[in-house]
Amino acid sequence: MKLWVTVIFLGVLPVLSAGCGGSKEGPLRLTVRGTVSLDGQPLESGSILFVDPAGQIQSYFASVKNGAYQTEMEAGAWDVQITAIRELKDKMVPDGAGTGMVPASEQYLPARYNEKTGLRIDVKPGEKNEFPFQLTSQ
DSSP states (O other): HHHHHHHHHHHHHHHHTSSSOOTOOOOOOOEEEEEEETTTTOOOOOEEEEEESSSOOEEEEEEEEETEEEEEOOOOOEEEEEEEEEEEEEEEEEOSSSSSEEEEEEEEEEETTTOOOOEEEEEOOTTTOOOEEEEEOO
């Protein structure tokens, strides 16, 4: 009797697991690309974090280089957090090892583009998914 139950279980298990969770690669990811400008000029260097407003899906990241970014991510609505760091040459702080001084750095984009973001995109299958961000420092 135990062998019969085991055979049925092993026969049904692949059918059940085929419908759960999708493919081995995970959820479908779509290419998302665009540009980021600050005061009309391409943002030289920065980063973008795409965050699920409901907090249910992992966040996605893209680097900004010479005003352009590209990444792959899931479809849906996403909050967008854009950051850019620069060195302050006139302000020095202790280095991480405590052995000297290094230039301080600052996040120079306004909070409305990162920690208090109001930016949002909607990534959809079958569409271009190109999102330009035209930021202003004021």
